[in-house]
Amino acid sequence: MNLLxxxxxxxxxxxxxxxxxxxxxxxxxxxxxxxGEVLTWLAVLILILSPFMGAIAATTxxxxxxxxxxxxxxxxxxIVSLMGMAIALIR
Amino acid sequence: MDPILLLGLVILGIVAGILGALLGVGGGIIFIxxxxxxxxxxxxxxxxxSLVGIIxxxxxxxxxxxxxxxxxxxxxxMLEIGGVxxxxxxxxxxxxxxxWILIAVFSAVMLFSAYRMIKNGGSDYxxxxxxxxxxxxxxxxxxxxxxxxxxxxxxxxxSIFAGMISSMTGxxxxxxxxxxMNIYMKMPIKAAAATSSYSLGITAFSGAVVYLxxxxxxLELAAFLIIGSVIGAEAGTRISARIDASSLKKYFSLxxxxxxxxxxxxxxxxx
Numbered sequence: 001m002n003l004l005x006x007x008x009x010x011x012x013x014x015x016x017x018x019x020x021x022x023x024x025x026x027x028x029x030x031x032x033x034x035x036g037e038v039l040t041w042l043a044v045l046i047l048i049l050s051p052f053m054g055a056i057a058a059t060t061x062x063x064x065x066x067x068x069x070x071x072x073x074x075x076x077x078x079i080v081s082l083m084g085m086a087i088a089l090i091r
Numbered sequence: 092m093d094p095i096l097l098l099g100l101v102i103l104g105i106v107a108g109i110l111g112a113l114l115g116v117g118g119g120i121i122f123i124x125x126x127x128x129x130x131x132x133x134x135x136x137x138x139x140x141s142l143v144g145i146i147x148x149x150x151x152x153x154x155x156x157x158x159x160x161x162x163x164x165x166x167x168x169m170l171e172i173g174g175v176x177x178x179x180x181x182x183x184x185x186x187x188x189x190x191w192i193l194i195a196v197f198s199a200v201m202l203f204s205a206y207r208m209i210k211n212g213g214s215d216y217x218x219x220x221x222x223x224x225x226x227x228x229x230x231x232x233x234x235x236x237x238x239x240x241x242x243x244x245x246x247x248x249x250s251i252f253a254g255m256i257s258s259m260t261g262x263x264x265x266x267x268x269x270x271x272m273n274i275y276m277k278m279p280i281k282a283a284a285a286t287s288s289y290s291l292g293i294t295a296f297s298g299a300v301v302y303l304x305x306x307x308x309x310l311e312l313a314a315f316l317i318i319g320s321v322i323g324a325e326a327g328t329r330i331s332a333r334i335d336a337s338s339l340k341k342y343f344s345l346x347x348x349x350x351x352x353x354x355x356x357x358x359x360x361x362x
Contacts, residue, residue, distance in 0.1 A: 003164060004157045004158060004160060004162075004164065005157075005158070007153075007154075007157055007164065008153070008154040008155075008157040008158055009154075011150045011151070011153055011154040011157075011292075012151070012154045014150065015147065015150050015151050015154070015321060018147075018317060019317060019318060019321055022314040022317050022318060023314075023318065025314060026311070026314050026315070029311070037310060040310045040311065040313075040314050041310055043314060043317065044143060044303060044308060044310060044313045044314070044317070045303060047143065047146055047147055047150070047317055048143065048146055048296055048299045048300055048303060049296065049300075050146065050150045050292065050296075051146060051149065051150060051292030051293040051295070051296040052293070052296050054150070054153075054292070054293075055168065055171070055293060058164050058168060059168070062165075067165075070165040070168065070169075073165070073168045073169045073172065074168045076172055077168050077169075077171050077172050077175060077293075080172055080175050080176055081175050081296070081297055084175060084176075084178075084179035084297050084300070084301070085300055085304075087179065087183075088179070088182075088183075088300060088301040088304045088305070089304055
């Protein structure tokens, strides 16, 4: 599993999905659908999460390559990110 | 909102994406002045929206540069432990701060960005032999370049500050991260800049998610900004491969100084 390729593909996929949902959400809102705002919120969420997904892809690829030291840094980053999201939710 | 203003957000995203790729910035120093002065958003909403735009530019742009092998993903992941922690702290503090404080901090960041653009350059810390811990392909000379990285722990601590500035002001933090990586950690400037571009998104993500949960991101505006930013990032990476943007940096730095002055005047209620 190529490290850089896996991150690049993950980022592209998330951004494309976000843009598609954003466009559909805006059209739905314009047509008066109640789902429009939900889709737009989802689009923003997926885009915001794309770097986090890239970090997961990087950590997974490093672990697969048995690069334990740097995979551990990636794992710590993921844990710190999740803790931050949990704190934001609780507050 | 007026459709013209919504279309303006798409254009703003395109411009920020192109300039971001040409000048090596995340886009926040372009987003924030327009969102506060033209769109009249509060500093918090502008910062939140700016982070969304930065993520769009960083994620799409990084996907292109990653395939060229220049960013140091390992160092990026390590530094972002500090960056993410700082961004979370910064986003939590920002909602309690007065607007003028955030604007003053942002103006200071803009002035520092202008100074760095005028100063230009950056140091190359490459090794003559091939025993470096890391390497990247220098696209200009077509050779593989080896280098070592120093002060890894100190750099991670410094990234906490970069993360706080990023989420409080809505910039990507590259203006602080690149000097940390290049001058303090002795990374070659190309690797430092590319690594910063990649990690901007991770720093921005942690601040943006707090803002999204707190409802500080105007969703409709964010959607239009995302669309424009992705288009701009794609266009910017294509254009930057064809032109030398070094003279553009000097003119852009003058614009940054003017924008910083305008924002300070607005924060003081003079305009």
